Amino acid sequence: xxxxxxxxxxxxxxxxxxxxxxxxxxxxxxxxxxxxxxxxxxxxxxxxxxxxxxxxxxxxxxxxxxxxxxxxxxxxxxxxxxxxxxxxxxxxxxxxxxxxxxxxxxxxxxxxxx
Amino acid sequence: xxxxxxxxxxxxxxxxxxxxxxxxxxxxxxxxxxxxxxxxxxxxxxxxxxxxxxxxxxxxxxxxxxxxxxxxxxxxxxxxxxxxxxxxxxxxxxxxxxxxxxxxxxxxxxxxxx
Numbered sequence: 001x002x003x004x005x006x007x008x009x010x011x012x013x014x015x016x017x018x019x020x021x022x023x024x025x026x027x028x029x030x031x032x033x034x035x036x037x038x039x040x041x042x043x044x045x046x047x048x049x050x051x052x053x054x055x056x057x058x059x060x061x062x063x064x065x066x067x068x069x070x071x072x073x074x075x076x077x078x079x080x081x082x083x084x085x086x087x088x089x090x091x092x093x094x095x096x097x098x099x100x101x102x103x104x105x106x107x108x109x110x111x112x113x114x
Numbered sequence: 115x116x117x118x119x120x121x122x123x124x125x126x127x128x129x130x131x132x133x134x135x136x137x138x139x140x141x142x143x144x145x146x147x148x149x150x151x152x153x154x155x156x157x158x159x160x161x162x163x164x165x166x167x168x169x170x171x172x173x174x175x176x177x178x179x180x181x182x183x184x185x186x187x188x189x190x191x192x193x194x195x196x197x198x199x200x201x202x203x204x205x206x207x208x209x210x211x212x213x214x215x216x217x218x219x220x221x222x223x224x225x226x227x228x
Contacts, residue, residue: 033215035218040123040220040221041220042118042120042204042218042219042220042221043158043204043206043216043218044218045215045216045217058215059217090157092158102148102160102163103158103160103216105150105157105158105159106157107156107157108156108157
């Protein structure tokens with residue numbers, strides 16, 4: 001199993017550009033989440049999904065869109081990038097039914113918005 | 115609503131000394147509690163978790179944490195640290211009914227010095 005994969009690893013955008021961060025998991029997990037990590041602020045939940053076709057907002061959803069058309073994929077879209085979105089983004093997945101408490105994290109995408 | 119407070123942002127210790135990383139939480143619902151570790155330029159890995167049962171939980175590499183319901187705390191301890199334990203440690207809580215909606219503390223940087 002590859003676990004949770006994220007692409008790209010690094011990305012530089014100009015203000016106003018749009019892009020999609022990709023996340024995929026091959027563990028057949030129902031739950032998937034997107035977090036951003038900023039220095040001294042831990043991880044903050046952006047959006048999450050409890051299954052294909054179902055998404056919900058987390059703590060900091062503004063400026064981001066998500067969709068979940070398959071169990072495996074959970075892309076995060078930046079509609080119009082802003083410098084405040086410079087951060088490291090982590091995708092995570094976990095079982096739903098029979099959840100044993102663990103989230104599995106991808107390696108992260110480091111995004112810089114100029 | 116739930117929140118997590120990690121009481122120390124940085125903890126420097128000498129090798130083979132004991133260490134305690136402190137975590138307090140608040141929640142209006144029953145929660146699961148976690149400690150994750152993040153090594154430089156990597157994603158988060160689960161260190162240990164409390165779901166139910168015994169209030170003392172242990173990891174395979176010598177860390178332990180004790181759930182204290184009355185003090186709403188989940189402090190992480192290790193009796194003798196190694197250089198390789200140098201990393202950032204995150205305390206997290208999740209509602210026990212929603213695997214995808216975790217709240218993280220701001221992190222504690224543990225630096226082990228020779």
